[in-house]
Structure formats: C-alpha cells, structure tokens
Amino acid sequence: MFGKGSKLNSIFTGSCPKCHEESMYLDKNPYHLSSIFKMHETCSHCQTRYKIEPSFFFGAMYVSYGLGIAFSVAAFIISHVFLGYNLKIAFISIGGTLVLFMPLIMRLSRNIWINIFIHYDKDWKEKI
Template sequence: MALLKGTKIYSIVSGKCPVCHNESMYSERNPYILSQTLHMKERCGHCDTKYKIEPSFFYGAMYVSYPVGIIFAGITFILSYLVFNLDLIPTYIIMVAVMIVSLPIILRLSRNIWINIFMKFKKTTSLP
C-alpha cells in the first residue's frame, strides 16, 4: 500500500487525508462501529485541510454510493451465479446479505471518492 502513497487510490482505499495522506479522515478507524461510521474529523491534524468544504458537502457522496454498490452487487452476482453455479434465488439472497454487510464500507468508500474528486495530493504541505 505504501507504493500507492501519493495517488488518489491510496487516499480512497485507506481513508487518509486527500491532501497529505498522513492522517485518517475518520474519528474511528473501524467502519463497523456503526455509531461512528460517518464521523469525520473537522480538519487534518497534519496539514489542516478542512474536510467539509461547505455545509452538506457529503450529500454528493450519495451519487457515488450507487455505482459503488452496483460494483459490490455485480461482483457478488458473478461469483455466486457464474463461478459457484448457484440458482438465482440463492444468488439474490447472497447479494442482499453482502450489500447489508458491506454498507459501512460502501458509505466510507463513497465519501472518500467524493472528497478526492475535489482535492489533490500535495507532496509538501506546511503547517500554518
């Protein structure tokens, strides 16, 4: 993962600050602590980047969560139906289960993708 540092993929997958890649944007690292899944720090402790650019900034992440969810469901369908040759009903049940279980990850990935659309990595950042 260190090889990807400096790329948007690194920030998206790890949940690190999109500007400096040194600190997690989230208060809690584990997305499965459901009360803390979407709790983000106000600013990066390293480069002082403000994560919420404007009020309701992350509403845009809803538009990203749909294709991310489709990717999760598509991979589940391919594995269940085409690789393991399950019937359609068990395949759909598995798809629903995977979508429910992966919801916290999908929510965070969507936020990470959304913020990385608007911010760029800077090799050197200075503290104010």
C-alpha cells in the same frame, strides 16, 4: 501505485487527501456503526477542512450507488456463474453482500468523493 501521493492510497486508507498523514475519521473501523460518519473537522497536519461546504458529502450518495451496483454485480457473478447457485439464491446473496459491506461502501464513497475535489500536495508543509 498505492504509495503516498496516490489517490488510491487516500481512498483505501481514508487518509487526508491533501497530505496523507492522518485518517479523516475519528474511528478507522467502518464496522463501528455508531461512529461511521464521525470525521475530524480538519486535518491536524495540513489544516485541510474536510467538509468543504454544508452538506458536502451528500454527493457521495451518487458514488455509493455506483459502488453498490459494482458489489451487487460481483456477488451475482460469484454466486450464479462461479458457484452455480440458482437465481433465487444469487439474488439473496446480493442482498447479503450489500448489508455486509454497507459500512465499507459508505466510507469508500466518502473517500472517493472528497478525492475528486482535493488533491495531494507534496509541498503542503511549506504552505502552512
């Protein structure tokens, strides 16, 4: 399920969606904010270009919106339903969650977006 060749592996590790051999990002840590968007141009193993077209990753904004909603709903349910905080504190926790997880949401949305268009190829070595 999370092994090499699965979309989830590439999404959660940020590895090349075609070969899963290396990270797409120059810095694997999304919390180094100065390099959050810095990516390799191509994969050094399978030569896959990550920016398929100019402004390719603008589409990841739509995915980011959905992930933000999911994190917000989770924060609300945890704070209001499970912990019993009032609505004011629950909504403050939503804001805190979004700020805290913003770098992770941004990276995950890019990873999901590129995995929609590029698929794992177990025979990538033969095609070079």
